[in-house]
Amino acid sequence: MYDLSLVTDTLRDILTDALATSPLFGGGGPVFSVSVSGQHPDGIATGADCDLNLYLFHVAEDRNLRNQFWSQQSISGQPPGPARQPVAFEPMALNLFFLLSAQSATSYVQEQQVMSIAIRAFHEHATVMLPVPTPTGVPQSQITLNMDTPTPDELSRLWQALNQPLRMTAQYRASVALLTPETGATAQPNPTTWTLLGNPVGGSPATMPMLFGTIRRVAFVGPAGARTYDQTPASAAPAPPAATGQTFVLRGRGIADTDQVLLVAWDAAGVETETDVTTWKVPLTTPYPSPPGDGVPIALKPPQAAGVAPGRYGLRLARPAEPGWRSNTAPFMVAPWLDPSGGPLLTAGGGGIYTATARNIPATGAELRLGSVLLARTGAAPSAGQWRFAGTTLTFAAPTGMPSGDHAIRLRAANVESDPALWAVVP
Numbered sequence: 001m002y003d004l005s006l007v008t009d010t011l012r013d014i015l016t017d018a019l020a021t022s023p024l025f026g027g028g029g030p031v032f033s034v035s036v037s038g039q040h041p042d043g044i045a046t047g048a049d050c051d052l053n054l055y056l057f058h059v060a061e062d063r064n065l066r067n068q069f070w071s072q073q074s075i076s077g078q079p080p081g082p083a084r085q086p087v088a089f090e091p092m093a094l095n096l097f098f099l100l101s102a103q104s105a106t107s108y109v110q111e112q113q114v115m116s117i118a119i120r121a122f123h124e125h126a127t128v129m130l131p132v133p134t135p136t137g138v139p140q141s142q143i144t145l146n147m148d149t150p151t152p153d154e155l156s157r158l159w160q161a162l163n164q165p166l167r168m169t170a171q172y173r174a175s176v177a178l179l180t181p182e183t184g185a186t187a188q189p190n191p192t193t194w195t196l197l198g199n200p201v202g203g204s205p206a207t208m209p210m211l212f213g214t215i216r217r218v219a220f221v222g223p224a225g226a227r228t229y230d231q232t233p234a235s236a237a238p239a240p241p242a243a244t245g246q247t248f249v250l251r252g253r254g255i256a257d258t259d260q261v262l263l264v265a266w267d268a269a270g271v272e273t274e275t276d277v278t279t280w281k282v283p284l285t286t287p288y289p290s291p292p293g294d295g296v297p298i299a300l301k302p303p304q305a306a307g308v309a310p311g312r313y314g315l316r317l318a319r320p321a322e323p324g325w326r327s328n329t330a331p332f333m334v335a336p337w338l339d340p341s342g343g344p345l346l347t348a349g350g351g352g353i354y355t356a357t358a359r360n361i362p363a364t365g366a367e368l369r370l371g372s373v374l375l376a377r378t379g380a381a382p383s384a385g386q387w388r389f390a391g392t393t394l395t396f397a398a399p400t401g402m403p404s405g406d407h408a409i410r411l412r413a414a415n416v417e418s419d420p421a422l423w424a425v426v427p
Contacts, residue, residue, distance in 0.1 A: 002179070002180065004056065004059070004094075004096065004177065004179070005038075006130055006131075006132060007056075007096055007130065007143065007174055007177055008038045008054065008056055008098075009038070010128060010130055010131075011054055011098070011122075011128065011145070011174070012036055012037075012038055012054055014121050014122070014125055014128070015036050015052060015054065015117075015118050015121055016036050017121075018117050018118065018120070018121035019034055019036070019052075019114070019117055019118075022117045024113060024116070024117060030050075030110075030113070030114070032049040032050060032107075032110055033048040033049045033050070034048055034049065034050050034051075034052055034110075034114055035047075035048035035050070035051050035052065036052045036054070037051060037052070037053050037054070038053075038054050038055065038056070039053070039055070040055060040162070041053050041055055041099070041101060041103075041162055041164050041167075042162060042163055042164055049104060049105075049106070049107070049110060050102060050103070050104040050107075050110040050111060050114050051102065051103045051104075052100075052101075052102050052114050052115075052118060053099070053100070053101050053102070053103070054098055054099070054100050055098060055099045055101075056096055056097070056098055057097060057098070057099050057158070057162075058096075058097040059094055059095070059096055059097070060094065060095045060097070061092065061093065061094060061095075062093040062094065062095050062175060062176050065093035065176055091178040091179065091180045092178070092179040092180075093176045093177075093178060094175075094176065094177045094178075094179055095173055095174070095175040095176065095177075096143075096173070096174040096175070096177055097148070097171065097172070097173055097174075098171070098172045098173075098174065099158070099169055099170075099171060100115070100118055100119075100122075100169065100170045100171070100172060101115075101167040101168060101169045101170075102114045102115045102118070102167065102168055103167055111167075111168055112168065115168055115170070118170075119147075119170055122145055122147070122172060123147075125145060126144060126145055126146070127142060127143075127144055127145070128142070128143050128144075128145055128174070129141070129142055130142070130143060130177075141177070141178060143174045143175060143176065143177055144174070144175055144176075145172055145173075145174055146172065146173050146175075147170055147171070147172055147173075148171040148172065148173050149171075150171050155169055155171070190270075192270065192271075192272075208254060208319070208322070208325070208327070209252055209253065209254040209255045209256070209259060209317050209319070209327050210252050210253045210254060210327065210328060211250065211251070211252040211255075211315070211316065211317065211327050211328050211329070211330040212251045212252050212253070212330070213232055213233060213251060213330050213331070214232060214233050214234035214248055214249065214250055214251070214315065214330050214331065214332045215230060215231065215232040215233075215234055215248065215249050215251060216230070216231045216232075216234035216235070216236060216246075216247070216248035216249065217229075217230055217231075218230070218231050218245070218419055218420075219245055220245075220340065220344075220419055220420045220421060221340065221343065221344050222344050222420060222423065223344055223345060223406050223423055227420075233330070233331040233332055233333060234248035234249070234332060234333070235248075235332070235333035235334065235335040235416055235417075236248050236300075236301065236302055236332075236333075236334065236335065237302070237334065237335045237336060237337035237359070237360055237418060237419070238302045238303060238304045238305075238307070238308060238334070238337065238359065238360050239304060239337045239359065240304050240359075241303070241304065243337070243339075245419065246301050246302065246337075247282055247299055247300065247301040248299070248300055248301070248332075249297045249298070249299055249300075250297060250298040250299075250300060250315055250330060251297045252297070252317075252327070252330075255296060255297065255298060255317065256319070257296070257298075258319075258320065259298075259317045259318065259319055260276060260278045260317065260318040260319070260320065261276070261277050261278045261280060261281065261298065261300065261315060261316075261317060262274045262275065262276055262277065262315065262316050262317070262318055262326070263275045263276075263277045263308070263313055263314075263315060263332075264313060264314035264315065264316060264329055265311075265313055274316075277300070277302075277315075279303075280300040280301055280302055280303065281298060281299065281300060282299045282300065282301050283299070300315075302334065304359065308334045308360075309334065309360070309362055309414065310333075310334050310335055310336050310360055310361075310362065310365075310366075310413035310414040310416050311333070311334055311414040311415075311416065312331065312332075312333050312414070312415075312416070313331075313332050313333065313334060314329035314330060314331055314332060315329065315330050315332045316328065316329045316330070333416045334360070334416065335360070335413070335416045335417065335418050335419070336358060336359065336360045336361050336366065336411050336412070336413040336416070336418045337358060337359045337360050337418060337419075338356060338357075338358050338394070338409065338411045338418045338419070338421040338422060339356060339357035339358065339359075339421065340419075340421035340422060341357065342356075342422075343421060343422040343423070344421070344422060344423050345406060345422075345423055345425050346409065346422045346423065346424050346425065347425045348397075348398070348424075348425075348427075351397075352384075352397050352398065353381075353382065353395050353396070353397055354395065354396050354397070354398070354409075354424050355393065355394070355395050356393075356394045356395075356409070356422055357392050357393065357394065358389060358392060358393075358394040358411060358418075359392055360413070361389045361394075361411070361413055362413055362414070365413060365414050365415075366389070366411070366412065366413040366414075367411075367412050367413075368387040368394075368396060368409070368410070368411055368412075369409075369410040369412075370396075370398060370399070370402065370407040370408070370409065370410075370424055370426075371407040371408055371410075373385075373399055373402065373407075375387045375396055375399070377389075381395075382395055382396050382397045383397055384397050384398065384399055384400045385397065385398070385399035385400065394411075396424075398424065398426050402426050403426065404426055404427060405425075405426060406423040406424070406425055406426075407423060407424050407426055408420060408422075408423050409421070409422045409423065409424055
């Protein structure tokens with residue numbers, strides 16, 4: 001459901017039908033004119049003898065169902081974009097609060113008769129079906145309708161806020177209305193290949209490698225000094241040979257130094273491509289004079305000349321002695337690279353232009369932020385709030401009105417962010 005007014009209209013139809021068929025008036029409509037409205041109580045001027053008002057005055061997220069639809073599908077494989085946080089792909093569970101009130105300029109009897117019919121109608125419709133599909137594919141959405149019991153003091157303060165005198169009022173809660181995202185989670189491709197091992201020649205499942213994942217110790221110097229943190233799954237950037245800090249570790253059980261390392265990429269249709277990246281291996285920082293019985297981890301670093309575009313990939317092992325055999329796949333990400341040289345604080349040059357060195361930034365699908373502020377990419381000299389990448393030179397200008405201070409330069413490509421490296425000093 002994209003439109004909350006559908007709930008109001010559905011409840012309003014229940015009231016209209018109840019008034020037209022109420023036994024209070026012999027099964028017909030009331031003998032006086034009644035207007036059923038969903039407008040703000042201050043805006044009612046229908047000319048009817050009695051106005052029945054159903055006003056949506058408050059909306060709140062249902063805390064019990066906030067993570068009901070959370071799934072792995074919403075975390076990975078979704079289209080990139082500035083507003084593509086995982087929660088954006090899940091329905092928003094809302095509780096809607098309505099004021100039901102009646103007003104007659106001439107007769108309290110009319111007010112109370114109309115309210116009697118309305119309260120009875122809602123009592124008979126504790127479950128209400130909405131004519132819209134649900135996120136789970138059920139043809140209709142369903143809400144429950146309950147009468148709340150606010151105190152007279154709460155109601156009087158509410159009517160004061162509405163700038164109206166207190167009327168005969170009932171408060172209802174409609175829950176749970178599912179406000180669906182404009183773009184739902186994208187269905188991930190089904191497996192297309194399977195590997196079945198049944199005591200293969202030359203080994204057994206117990207002796208074959210199994211990958212646990214990738215990890216990298218990220219180290220950087222920020223305005224407050226040196227910092228480190230562990231990142232898993234790891235991301236690394238194809239950086240110049242002299243650059244340090246992009247080595248990551250592929251961990252598992254039963255890994256041998258002679259195992260081949262394969263980089264796995266998937267296209268939009270889910271078709272995978274394997275690339276041998278055994279040449280990414282680098283000597284371990286800590287040597288293993290006596291390798292552990294369960295094997296040693298493999299240290300890897302994507303070289304600058306690798307030409308691997310930013311994005312999400314997988315790593316798996318192959319064993320020359322076992323033709324056709326593949327290990328399980330461990331997730332890994334390739335990031336753009338922002339050169340920390342001259343940092344961590346970066347000041348603007350002439351015309352307010354900041355200049356830095358970067359690599360592995362594609363022509364599309366990349367973004368640059370100052371803190372949380374997204375800059376616009378341009379192919380010309382950047383003006384306020386714009387950035388440009390040409391060769392290995394990254395230039396940008398702070399947006400007009402940017403607060404003074406040190407703002408992190410956040411470089412992302414294919415939804416993968418580079419390491420913290422530079423902070424722009426905005427005067």
